[in-house]
Amino acid sequence: MNNIQSNAARILQNNKAEILDQWHQQLILNTKSLVESIGLNVMKQRTEEFLDTLIDALTQDDDFEGDSYDNARNLMTDISRQMTLSSLTPSEVTLFVFSLRDIIFPLFQTNMDAGQLAAHYSLVNSLIDRLGVFTFTVYQESREELMREQQQAFMEVSVPVVRIWDRIIMIPLVGMLDSSRTQQMMETMLTALEDYQSKVAIMDISGIPVVDTLVARHLITAASAARLMGAECIITGIRARISQTLVQLGVDLSGFITRTTLADGLQLALKMTDQKIG
Amino acid sequence: MKGPSSKDSLDISVANYEDVILARQKARELMQSMGFSLLAQTRMVTAVSELARNMVVHAGRGQMSVNSVEKLNQKGIECIFQDKGPGIQNIDQALRQGFSTSNSLGLGLGGAKKLCAEFDIQTTVGKGTRVTIREWKTR
Numbered sequence: 001m002n003n004i005q006s007n008a009a010r011i012l013q014n015n016k017a018e019i020l021d022q023w024h025q026q027l028i029l030n031t032k033s034l035v036e037s038i039g040l041n042v043m044k045q046r047t048e049e050f051l052d053t054l055i056d057a058l059t060q061d062d063d064f065e066g067d068s069y070d071n072a073r074n075l076m077t078d079i080s081r082q083m084t085l086s087s088l089t090p091s092e093v094t095l096f097v098f099s100l101r102d103i104i105f106p107l108f109q110t111n112m113d114a115g116q117l118a119a120h121y122s123l124v125n126s127l128i129d130r131l132g133v134f135t136f137t138v139y140q141e142s143r144e145e146l147m148r149e150q151q152q153a154f155m156e157v158s159v160p161v162v163r164i165w166d167r168i169i170m171i172p173l174v175g176m177l178d179s180s181r182t183q184q185m186m187e188t189m190l191t192a193l194e195d196y197q198s199k200v201a202i203m204d205i206s207g208i209p210v211v212d213t214l215v216a217r218h219l220i221t222a223a224s225a226a227r228l229m230g231a232e233c234i235i236t237g238i239r240a241r242i243s244q245t246l247v248q249l250g251v252d253l254s255g256f257i258t259r260t261t262l263a264d265g266l267q268l269a270l271k272m273t274d275q276k277i278g
Numbered sequence: 279m280k281g282p283s284s285k286d287s288l289d290i291s292v293a294n295y296e297d298v299i300l301a302r303q304k305a306r307e308l309m310q311s312m313g314f315s316l317l318a319q320t321r322m323v324t325a326v327s328e329l330a331r332n333m334v335v336h337a338g339r340g341q342m343s344v345n346s347v348e349k350l351n352q353k354g355i356e357c358i359f360q361d362k363g364p365g366i367q368n369i370d371q372a373l374r375q376g377f378s379t380s381n382s383l384g385l386g387l388g389g390a391k392k393l394c395a396e397f398d399i400q401t402t403v404g405k406g407t408r409v410t411i412r413e414w415k416t417r
Binding site: 176178209210211212213214216217240241242244245248249250251 | 295299302316317320321323324327328331375382383385386388389392393
């Protein structure tokens with residue numbers, strides 16, 4: 001095994017310039033979009049780094065999961081991330097790695113006798129396969145990271161508090177009200193109550209598709225917290241079907257002021273704060 | 279208990295709160311396509327929400343299947359929630375208003391029972407729980 005690895009490494013090292021040259025040509029021919037999006041110079045730099053790492057990895061007697069392949073994996077991570085950022089598809093990134101195989105194999109053929117060939121093929125084959133598959137893992141990871149970031153960004157905009165009139169704030173609730181969003185909603189609402197010296201908070205649940213016991217519990221918690229600060233909560237957007245469902249569920253909202261429409265809620269809020277529009 | 283014959287069937291594995299949303303959407307979609315009233319949809323979907331979340335909270339994960347069913351001349355929807363969780367020690371207590379082992383309102387399971395036309399629960403402590411709910415289209 002060791003013998004084959006070092007032999008393969010030697011052949012690659014001796015023909016480095018030729019391999020790179022052919023690889024570049026192949027990449028320019030077959031994966032045009034890749035070369036276009038990362039640029040010719042970056043591509044040349046990347047291919048050279050990659051080949052160096054591959055040779056380096058081959059000279060170590062270790063398998064792909066081992067420590068000596070850390071460099072190879074790190075470089076692969078780096079390359080796939082960069083390419084993903086340039087909005088290349090994972091297939092294109094994988095092709096970048098796989099295309100090297102077509103160049104190495106003919107080289108082996110001219111440099112050794114048939115008896116040795118099979119072992120060398122399978123070694124380089126499995127190595128390149130693993131590196132190629134690895135790019136997919138990296139691609140997926142970077143996508144998931146992006147998704148987490150977007151989720152975070154979405155969380156921040158998802159609970160706006162609007163000051164609609166003097167001493168009246170409104171919180172339009174949309175989508176799913178889970179624990180972390182409720183926590184955020186409460187914080188924003190309570191801070192706004194303090195900042196604007198508001199006396200009434202209108203929570204509009206028109207945009208919540210399913211009002212179940214969890215949503216109800218969150219609403220009750222938020223309304224109770226507001227009440228502790230001397231403010232009243234008006235829950236608006238309770239439509240006929242939601243009202244019936246809540247009663248059947250046994251949710252008791254009788255301690256809270258509720259209205260069907262936001263307009264009704266606003267009217268009531270104005271009355272509670274002794275104000276008139278116009 | 280032998281259920282009515284089923285036609286379409288859809289299985290969803292429920293392991294987190296996002297899956298609960300998906301479960302709700304699938305139930306709603308089927309009810310919409312069958313022409314259930316908005317009120318019936320809301321009731322059933324709310325029950326689905328409670329039962330699917332119960333699986334996540336108490337059993338960690340579970341399976342929900344949504345089926346369209348028929349009996350005599352009536353069409354209906356059936357949702358089966360099956361988990362391999364700890365089971366329920368005392369069903370009567372669990373169905374009672376305000377009883378909860380998880381710091382919730384304690385209305386979900388009992389509420390789900392009241393929300394749909396048919397409700398069946400089978401549970402074995404240490405083995406898991408199976409809840410079947412059905413709603414029939416009135417005509």
